[in-house]
Amino acid sequence: MNNIQLNIDKRFQLFENNFETSKILSDNSFDIINILDKNGKILFESVATERILGYRAGERIGKVAFEFVHPDDIQKIATEFQKLISEPKKQVVVEFRFKHQDGSWKWLETSGQNFIENPNIQGIIINSRDITERKQAEKQLSDRINFEKAISKCSTILLSNSSDAVYASLKNIIDISNACRVYIFKNFYDETNDLCMRQIYEICAEGINPEIDNPVLQKVSYKKDGFSRWEETLSKNKKILGNIIDFPENERNILEPQNIKSILIFPIFTNNQWFGFIGFDFTKEVQIWSDWDIYLLKTASELLGFYFQNKCNLSKITKQNDELQKLNDDKDTFMRILAHDLKNPFNSLLGFSELLLKNIRKYSLEKIENQLKIINQTSNQTYILLDDLLLWSKSQSGKLTFNPQNIDFEIFCNELLNNFQISANVKNLKLECNNHKFCLFADENMFKTIMRNLISNAIKFTNPDGTITIKSEQQENKIIITVADTGIGISETEQEKMWNLSHHFSKNGTNGEKGTGLGLILCKEFVEKHGGKIWVESEVGKGSDFKFTMPLCND
Numbered sequence: 403m404n405n406i407q408l409n410i411d412k413r414f415q416l417f418e419n420n421f422e423t424s425k426i427l428s429d430n431s432f433d434i435i436n437i438l439d440k441n442g443k444i445l446f447e448s449v450a451t452e453r454i455l456g457y458r459a460g461e462r463i464g465k466v467a468f469e470f471v472h473p474d475d476i477q478k479i480a481t482e483f484q485k486l487i488s489e490p491k492k493q494v495v496v497e498f499r500f501k502h503q504d505g506s507w508k509w510l511e512t513s514g515q516n517f518i519e520n521p522n523i524q525g526i527i528i529n530s531r532d533i534t535e536r537k538q539a540e541k542q543l544s545d546r547i548n549f550e551k552a553i554s555k556c557s558t559i560l561l562s563n564s565s566d567a568v569y570a571s572l573k574n575i576i577d578i579s580n581a582c583r584v585y586i587f588k589n590f591y592d593e594t595n596d597l598c599m600r601q602i603y604e605i606c607a608e609g610i611n612p613e614i615d616n617p618v619l620q621k622v623s624y625k626k627d628g629f630s631r632w633e634e635t636l637s638k639n640k641k642i643l644g645n646i647i648d649f650p651e652n653e654r655n656i657l658e659p660q661n662i663k664s665i666l667i668f669p670i671f672t673n674n675q676w677f678g679f680i681g682f683d684f685t686k687e688v689q690i691w692s693d694w695d696i697y698l699l700k701t702a703s704e705l706l707g708f709y710f711q712n713k714c715n716l717s718k719i720t721k722q723n724d725e726l727q728k729l730n731d732d733k734d735t736f737m738r739i740l741a742h743d744l745k746n747p748f749n750s751l752l753g754f755s756e757l758l759l760k761n762i763r764k765y766s767l768e769k770i771e772n773q774l775k776i777i778n779q780t781s782n783q784t785y786i787l788l789d790d791l792l793l794w795s796k797s798q799s800g801k802l803t804f805n806p807q808n809i810d811f812e813i814f815c816n817e818l819l820n821n822f823q824i825s826a827n828v829k830n831l832k833l834e835c836n837n838h839k840f841c842l843f844a845d846e847n848m849f850k851t852i853m854r855n856l857i858s859n860a861i862k863f864t865n866p867d868g869t870i871t872i873k874s875e876q877q878e879n880k881i882i883i884t885v886a887d888t889g890i891g892i893s894e895t896e897q898e899k900m901w902n903l904s905h906h907f908s909k910n911g912t913n914g915e916k917g918t919g920l921g922l923i924l925c926k927e928f929v930e931k932h933g934g935k936i937w938v939e940s941e942v943g944k945g946s947d948f949k950f951t952m953p954l955c956n957d
């Protein structure tokens with residue numbers, strides 16, 4: 403037995419002999435009672451030590467008490483202890499963390515007083531009370547207050563609708579959640595209509611590697627990549643949380659390479675539709691969440707859901723406003739076309755009919771016949787214009803029915819060209835049909851309007867003795883139909899204007915035939931109604947090929 407131990411035993415015996423009553427009190431005290439020497443070595447400790455800190459009474463005799471103090475509290479304890487040494491009558495009270503026998507930390511509230519000069523004690527008496535539960539309650543209250551402030555701030559940030567509102571909100575959330583990463587994933591459907599997720603936002607704590615550029619996280623299939631559990635749970639507006647070690651293997655294959663130990667996931671909904679989710683990663687240690695933590699973080703996810711919902715609604719409103727503006731512009735164009743293009747033919751009809759009425763008895767039969775032909779041709783052109791205007795109006799209002807059916811293209815084409823033979827003969831034009839052994843699946847009235855307008859234009863812009871050819875070829879499950887002419891052609895500038903009503907593109911034919919340009923607009927709308935596309939290949943002076951696609955019959 404060394405001298406130090408003998409000295410300790412002597413002091414302990416002295417304490418027992420002179421403070422028998424005090425010892426009985428210390429043994430029955432709820433608090434820990436220690437006696438330290440001026441170097442901080444433990445000379446005595448009461449039996450409450452075992453109940454509070456897990457060490458048997460006397461187990462640490464001779465050890466320096468500072469060895470068991472939390473590193474972050476050492477400086478504070480050393481400063482207060484020095485006050486006790488230098489000011490014998492001073493009493494100090496301090497709160498600090500003390501190491502439990504199992505390695506955890508306990509909060510103690512300690513009061514001490516210097517009795518070194520007292521010959522019966524010759525040490526510093528320390529009284530320590532366990533305040534761990536109180537400190538935890540204080541922390542929980544503080545965390546709740548901070549959480550509520552953060553949620554309120556998050557709401558304000560999102561309402562500001564600034565360009566970085568989401569990032570600023572996530573930064574605000576990560577500061578109070580203790581998470582290492584906070585991020586948002588958005589759902590989408592890939593080219594095979596498979597539901598997938600991709601990361602669109604991320605904020606990381608200091609020293610944590612980001613994953614936003616991880617290509618794996620830009621397309622994760624819920625079903626194919628083993629996250630069906632997530633889809634089923636989150637789509638029902640339920641959370642996912644836990645330690646990754648307890649997750650299924652297929653999920654760990656993606657989560658563990660990101661060094662995630664614990665994870666908390668909340669779904670985000672917009673307009674009652676599952677938008678995606680917000681996630682909280684904990685990479686340093688496993689996490690245990692209180693009900694209050696979960697409640698507040700869920701509130702944050704709901705706020706983000708409202709933000710994305712409002713953003714989506716704003717986008718829809720903007721789109722609707724643009725569409726409304728376009729409708730207004732088209733309406734104005736429509737009225738200009740109607741006023742301008744009906745005025746000219748009616749002037750002709752009124753003028754020639756008035757001449758005939760005045761000179762019916764003076765004109766020869768040949769002259770009367772010529773003027774009647776002009777009246778008839780003008781009437782036909784005006785009827786076509788009115789028919790196009792009616793179809794366009796119905797199409798814009800959504801009142802035009804769409805009833806696709808099987809159409810024998812060869813029969814249809816021959817009948818259609820027969821109807822144009824008289825107009826073609828006026829210019830001595832040759833009409834041809836090539837390779838039409840196809841069956842289309844189309845709305846007959848719309849298809850007839852497309853063909854009628856394209857053939858009418860071909861006749862209008864082809865010089866006498868020219869040729870107009872209807873061609874067709876199969877390409878996979880569709881047919882490409884071409885109306886080709888040997889006419890005057892179309893410049894690139896004109897090609898850019900002809901498909902847009904707002905440009906009001908129109909020009910006279912080779913015999914002065916009038917036009918509105920509305921026919922091509924109808925062609926484009928009706929072709930697209932069938933899921934096809936229309937375009938022109940032309941060169942000035944060398945004719946034009948108007949091409950469009952239509953679906954083939956299913957069988």
